[in-house]
Amino acid sequence: MTTRIVELRKGVLKKNDELARGLRARFEEAGMLVLNLVSSPGTGKTAFLERTLRELRNAGEHPAALVGDLETDNDARRLATSGAPVRQINTHGRCHLEAEMIGDHLNGWQLGDFDYLFIENVGNLVCPSSYDLGEAVRVALLSVTEGEDKPLKYPTIFNSADLAVITKIDLAVACEFNAELAHANLGEVRPGIPVLEVSSKTGAGFSEWLSFLAKCRAERLTARTIPI
């Protein structure tokens, strides 16, 4: 018997990455800005998205959403009250969304009809970091109730994000939230990351968030050939 080494050099997530690349090309072609929202369970992703969809629609934009959860379609029903097209993805135990699930849930939608597609990932700060969904912008959210050191505890996901959103800012005083420290910790694990502070309840910070969205979309529409 002889032993030999066979070089493979293959990415473990190659299949997902290829599907994500295909999705990204479709999204760009359709002129749609796609965002992947990641956070712990309970950060307020759904409330944030609910207000975002409503405000975008009031401004005459055409947003849509895909929402991932292990079970139930509660979030999709809640978001659908905004009037935007919303679809639920049930992962049935899986802790993250994958590119294939996104592709499957786009069937029947005319992507050109939408300006924005928000993908609400499964509430989890670990696993979703490894899976590219073809998004243009990854948004990591943390709430004032979670503590300023969340980025240091889960550096991988915050490092992979393009924007950080601090939610429930209306509760900051009650929680003795140290915003300066939270911003510093975000900058430590992802130097230069833009940070927004919002309240989905009062609407604080939403004008900055909507401006961020409009700016990202405009940049992508004018520079479609620039790879991500």
Added chain:
Amino acid sequence: MHELSIVQSVVTTVTEAMHGQPSVQIRSVCLKVGALSGVVEGALQFGYEIATEGTMLAGSQLVVVNQPVVIFCKQCGELRELAGIQSFRCPVCNTPSGDIRQGRELEIESVEVEEAA
């Protein structure tokens, strides 16, 4: 805990790559795991035995090669290895850097096989 999905993907990829060589015995699979890949070695090892059962990888060993993060420091003009992932600063001059050159890998590097001479 998505490590079981990860090792299942390793099994599929290796099985496809070794297709047409059914006589070889796989002794080990070498996996490069970056510090920012989002997977944990212990959980990979735990899932590996389960995922390989009944496949051509059954009984093989998973060898994990950990890859630290390497950033490019503009200030020093050098590549710098980081000791952890809590702080993305140059370990020499302390300048923050988001220019990551290594550490996101999750790659099957090689497979060690045994075959009749």
